């Protein structure tokens with residue numbers, strides 16, 4: 001059980017949960033719209049310059065779809081963590097992640113310290 005630290009802002013889990021759910025819906029709607037636009041682009045015919053422009057546009061849209069999908073994935077995991085009552089636990093040091101951080105980034109799974117250590121390790125790993 002978590003201790004109630006009065007210095008720590010209390011996290012309204014229900015509020016965060018509905019926030020996450022609406023963000024997921026927003027992102028999925030955005031992706032559906034982008035996919036719809038992509039399917040229309042494919043049907044357009046043009047010269048080579050148009051094609052190059054379209055390719056760039058296509059890649060950009062694909063990137064935004066992928067980014068949104070990744071975010072949705074992280075947010076779905078956050079919902080699972082809320083369900084399991086591990087939402088506020090840092091996955092590395094098991095300390096409580098500050099409420100403000102989870103409000104800003106509900107898909108965060110580490111406290112700020114562990115996240116920066118993780119990022120340094122990742123950078124080294126990736127060279």
Ligand SMILES: [Zn+2]
Nearest residue numbers: 090093111114
């Ligand atoms: Zn930590």
